Amino acid sequence: MLKINEPIPELDVEFLQKKRRTDSKYSLYVFYRGFHCPICKKYLEELNEKADELDALGVSEITAISSDETLIAAKTRDNWQMYNMQIAYNLSEKSMQDWGLYISEKIQENEPQFFNEPAVFLVKQDDNKLVYANYSSMPFARPRFEDIVDGLKMMKENDYPARGTKFPS
Numbered sequence: 001m002l003k004i005n006e007p008i009p010e011l012d013v014e015f016l017q018k019k020r021r022t023d024s025k026y027s028l029y030v031f032y033r034g035f036h037c038p039i040c041k042k043y044l045e046e047l048n049e050k051a052d053e054l055d056a057l058g059v060s061e062i063t064a065i066s067s068d069e070t071l072i073a074a075k076t077r078d079n080w081q082m083y084n085m086q087i088a089y090n091l092s093e094k095s096m097q098d099w100g101l102y103i104s105e106k107i108q109e110n111e112p113q114f115f116n117e118p119a120v121f122l123v124k125q126d127d128n129k130l131v132y133a134n135y136s137s138m139p140f141a142r143p144r145f146e147d148i149v150d151g152l153k154m155m156k157e158n159d160y161p162a163r164g165t166k167f168p169s
Contacts (some may be wrong), residue, residue, distance in 0.1 A: 027059070117137050
């Protein structure tokens with residue numbers, strides 16, 4: 001598990017389109033299971049709809065990340081119309097482990113051999129330190145982006161710091 005207010009690990013991925021913006025206060029990393037996951041499709045569509053609101057709150061860099069291969073990642077971007085974010089793919093198993101992601105093995109024909117389970121991370125862009133983390137071991141019960149938008153508004157209005165900084169040793 002990553003620690004709040006600590007730097008995030010390197011992300012070992014490739015990008016279909018890279019949209020790095022240096023004027024952003026935060027980066028949002030959304031790890032999804034892959035094209036085989038219908039819940040991921042709905043979730044990323046919600047994220048795509050919230051991109052402008054997130055941008056207005058300082059989250060100009062949004063990255064959706066999976067272990068899908070190049071052609072599958074391109075198919076995901078086009079079929080799911082994910083044009084308001086960066087698409088990262090070929091996430092390595094080592095990178096999954098470095099980020100503390102839950103990893104699943106194939107149980108259905110349309111799944112890859114192994115893949116990461118969902119996670120969402122909000123990172124301060126100036127120092128690459130983690131502000132918010134949410135891990136899931138299943139495809140369901142993910143944080144709603146509407147709630148993340150509301151939380152960012154509250155953080156901005158109240159100069160609210162990252163919480164959860166006491167981590168078991």
